[in-house]
Amino acid sequence: MLIKRKQFLQVGSLATASFMLPKFLKAFEKPMMVPAGNKVVVIIQFSGGNDGLNTVIPIRNDIYYKERPKLGIAKEDVVQLTDEVGLNPALVAFKDLYDAGSLGILNNVGYPNPDRSHFRSMDIWQTASNANDYINTGWIGRYLDAQCNGCVQPTQALEIDDILSLALKGENNNGLSFKDPRRLYSISNEKYFKDIAAQNHKGEETVDYLYKTMSETLSSADYIFQQSKLHPTAETYPATGLGKDLKTIASLIMSDINTKVYYISLGSFDTHVNQQAQQKRLFTELNDAVKVFTNDLKKNNRFQDVLMMTFSEFGRRVAQNTSGGTDHGTANNMFFISGGLKEKGLLNALPDLADLNEGDLKHKVDFKDVYATVLKKWLGADDKLILGKQCDYLNFI
Amino acid sequence: MPIPNRLKNQHLLWRAGFGPMAENAAGLDNITSKQLWEVLLKTSSKEPVKLVVASNVVDGLEKGVDDMVQIEKLTKEEKKAIQKQSREDLKTLNLRWMDEMINSEAQLREKMSFFWHGHFACRIVNIYFQQTLLDIIRNNALGKFSSMLREVSKSPAMLQFLNNRQNKKQHPNENFAREVMELFTMGRCNYTENDVKEAARAFTGWGFDVKGEFVFRPFQHDAGVKTFFGKTGNFDGDAIIDILLQQKQTALYITQKIYRYFVNEKADDVKIAWLANRFYQSDYDIEKLMEAIFTSDWFYEEKNIGIKIKSPVELLVGIRRLLPLTLQNENAQLLFQRALGQILFYPPNVAGWPSGKSWIDSSTLMLRLKIPQIMTANEVISIRPKSDDDSMMGQMMENKIAEKLNKSYSDKGASAIVDWEAVATIFKTVSRENLLPKISDTILQTNSRINTVLLLTYLNNESRENYIKSVIINLMSTPEYQLC
Known part of the structure; x- marks a missing residue:
């Protein structure tokens, strides 16, 4: 039991020894206790279809300003990255990450025959299916199926939310969703539940499913709660939804938990009307939480091993609509944040606004290539098995 | 093994309503499901009373005002206050409707309304619009789907939610047209992107006035020629809805959804096709469709009982x-x-x-x-x-x-x-040794049962009432109770 021994070491010898260490040496303690090389992915879903063009802004593109006379963000207002590219004014901390070489921006990500319905396109992204295929398992769920065969604690993928997303539902394994480790633990720690869950059950399919979920929850709840208490983060996170979620994740990343994938969502980015205020509010929440989170990881020497990535179910139309917003579009950009990026900054060219498909961006990179890259190069998983085909790999990690 | 009457009747009550009620639960052994269905129909035949929670009419109307210009005239504080009040009122409406689901004898009507509430999903914080939409749904829940579709599509709640006020001749907004086809009538993959664009043009000009009444605004309407599902004409929104209702796919899509919701998530294509055809022939008569389902023999087959996860x-x-x-x-x-x-x-x-x-x-x-x-x-x-x-x-x-x-x-x-006394009366004629199996049969719809030996260690033997109480609570706290 490697994990237990490690915990013992931390609590036992190091804790007592630390009495005698000078203060400056204590700073080195914690990083040494965290397992190195344990790669983790944190996925942030922008729900509702984030407007990519007002996220990564082509500040020298006349077409952009022509199509968005009211909604276009002026060059002097953006957070400028290069002569041609600016970020949404709310993403100040992303500029610091960019300067430090910890931010990658991939443009024009999408898929052929894009669907403009929220839930369908979200399903496509979450299941990693083609636009005309229907799959009822998610790509992370299938990663669990491939990875987690017979594993003791089904905690390899955690979603910090009340509702488990399709992305984390596999054929035989589900990710686990909870809002707060303590709440999950307190509900699960009851003898009656443990007793009926221990009953040898053979029933109708749905009954079995419920019992399986129950047993897994009971065994995992205790494990997650114990892990969450090992190294609670000392940083002050913003008191927003995302701030709290990233705080929970930070504490778990600093522990010995076997979690490889964390999943959270932010929204709604469905800005048909009054886009500017809504996107600003959400990006401010994102910016402030990510800033503290990345600093926290850096201080604890974990930034190298953590990859954050963002996505949305689609981008939005190039042209603004008449209600101060934008309608559903197609291809979009993704952010990658990590101390371990191999390629940094702008990973490819900005969208070509002169070459549109009925007013929408054409995709240049299939999002399944991104998944394949993350699965293979970051998580060391069998991407071909999980995605059902051989995709092309990208080079940012 | 034949399925006991009680199980069948509870099955009907869980699917066509919200489960057995304490005061009636005892009598479920002695009537047939056909008789029970007649009771459900009769008790739901009355026109429902509108649930009104907006503090008063003027207040409600004021909240109905959502014209951008008028909204901009309000101060930030005024806007906030209206939103806040609306949100509070929505909570009240939520609880009022839940009360109906719990206590109303019109179980079938409320259950159908609950289904349509999910079908015609609408998420806006405007109490006046929401209570109007709910009223449309509860009134039409067992009537003609065609009428309900038209009324819902013209409701201020839906027009606002799906952005049809932004759908104008010069700048069509496709959201409304797309969702009417994708979610309300045909289902995905049964129309082209061009159908969406043409329908959006036809729906231009559909809006509502300051009082929350539907209005057609000719100057915003694109009166040009459209081609929709192979037909060509100067279609308006009503014509689009007519064409959608002419498509057998609409009847099929709705019937599929109803079958999956009320019978079994695993679709039976043969039965669905048969039901859909009748639904279409009856000009979308919902009550007839539900009667065909709930009076069929196959509805009461073992494979359909106790397998649906309660929402x-x-x-x-x-x-x-x-x-x-x-x-x-x-x-x-x-x-x-x-x-x-x-x-x-x-x-x-x-x-x-x-x-x-x-x-x-x-x-x-x-x-x-x-x-x-x-x-x-x-x-x-x-x-x-x-x-x-x-x-x-x-x-x-x-x-x-x-x-x-x-x-x-x-x-x-x-x-x-x-009120444990009322609960105990359900089982008043049951002997002590039969209590556990009898309560189990009343609470659970599944084949699977909780191990008796294990359960006994958690029961309270102090009194008959405490015993009943502890059996019920323990049985309700199981995976099996999640199913109906």
Whole structure:
């Protein structure tokens, strides 16, 4: 039991020894206790279809300003990255990450025959299916199926939310969703539940499913709660939804938990009307939480091993609509944040606004290539098995 | 093995309503399901009374005003106050409707309305519009789908929610047209992107006035020629709806959804095709469709019983129907709805609530198992569900609502005073040794049962009433009770 021994070491010898260490040496303690090389992915879903063009802004593109006379963000207002590219004014901390070489921006990500319905396109992204295929398992769920065969604690993928997303539902394994480790633990720690869950059950399919979920929850709840208490983060996170979620994740990343994938969502980015205020509010929440989170990881020497990535179910139309917003579009950009990026900054060219498909961006990179890259190069998983085909790999990690 | 009458009748009550009620549960051995269906039909035949919670008409009308120009005239504080009041009123409407589901004898009507409430999913914080939409749905729940579709499509709630006020001749907004086809009538893959564009043109000019009444604005309408489903003409919105109703696919799509919801998630294509055809021939008569389902033999087959995961609202209402209780804090029900993933009037997205296994994950399952104890045993539990604004179609719900709910919840708890005497009368003729199996047959719809030896160690033998009480609470706190 490697994990237990490690915990013992931390609590036992190091804790007592630390009495005698000078203060400056204590700073080195914690990083040494965290397992190195344990790669983790944190996925942030922008729900509702984030407007990519007002996220990564082509500040020298006349077409952009022509199509968005009211909604276009002026060059002097953006957070400028290069002569041609600016970020949404709310993403100040992303500029610091960019300067430090910890931010990658991939443009024009999408898929052929894009669907403009929220839930369908979200399903496509979450299941990693083609636009005309229907799959009822998610790509992370299938990663669990491939990875987690017979594993003791089904905690390899955690979603910090009340509702488990399709992305984390596999054929035989589900990710686990909870809002707060303590709440999950307190509900699960009851003898009656443990007793009926221990009953040898053979029933109708749905009954079995419920019992399986129950047993897994009971065994995992205790494990997650114990892990969450090992190294609670000392940083002050913003008191927003995302701030709290990233705080929970930070504490778990600093522990010995076997979690490889964390999943959270932010929204709604469905800005048909009054886009500017809504996107600003959400990006401010994102910016402030990510800033503290990345600093926290850096201080604890974990930034190298953590990859954050963002996505949305689609981008939005190039042209603004008449209600101060934008309608559903197609291809979009993704952010990658990590101390371990191999390629940094702008990973490819900005969208070509002169070459549109009925007013929408054409995709240049299939999002399944991104998944394949993350699965293979970051998580060391069998991407071909999980995605059902051989995709092309990208080079940012 | 033949299926006992009680099981069949409970099956009908769970699917066509919200489960057996304490005062009627004892009599379920002695009538046939056909007779029970007649009762359900009769008790739902009356026109429902509109649920009105907007403080007064003027107030309601004022909230109905959502014209951008008029909104801009209001100060920030005024806007905030209106939103806040609307949100409060929506909570009241939520609880009022839940009361109907629990106590109304019109079980069939309320259950159908609950289904249509998910079908015609609409998430806007405007109490006046929401209560109008609910009224349309409850009035038409057993009537003609064609009438309901038209009324819903012309309701200010839906026109606002799906952005049809922004759909103008010069700048068509496709949201409304797309969702009418994708979600209300045909289902995906049964129309082209061009159909969406043409329908959007036809719906231009559909809006509503300051009083929340539907209006057609000719100057915003694109009166040009459109081609839709192979037909060409100067179509307006009504013509589009007519063409959609002419498509047999619409009857098929609705019937599929109804079959999956009321019978079995695993679709039986042959039965669905047969039902859909009748539905189409009857000019979309919902009551006839439901009668064909609930009076068929196959509905009562073993494979259809006890296999459907109750939605959160079905679970909560079902508990309250069998256990007559007075909640110390009605708002606790809102918190349960939220934590379990189904808040009335706040569907997750335009597609309404998903169903089946998607209700179940680690945290929702554990809370479901805990709820009977929380309600009946005075247990306090702290839940802090996050704002699920992420799928709110851009309309924000105040983040604070979760915290506030949670606060009022932990202040007062979710405990309830159960009328155990009324519950005990269900079983008054049952001998002590038969109590456990009898209660088990009343509470659970599944084949699977809880191990008796294990259960006995958790039962309270102090008195007959305590025994009944502990059997019920323990049985309700099981995976089996999640099914109906």
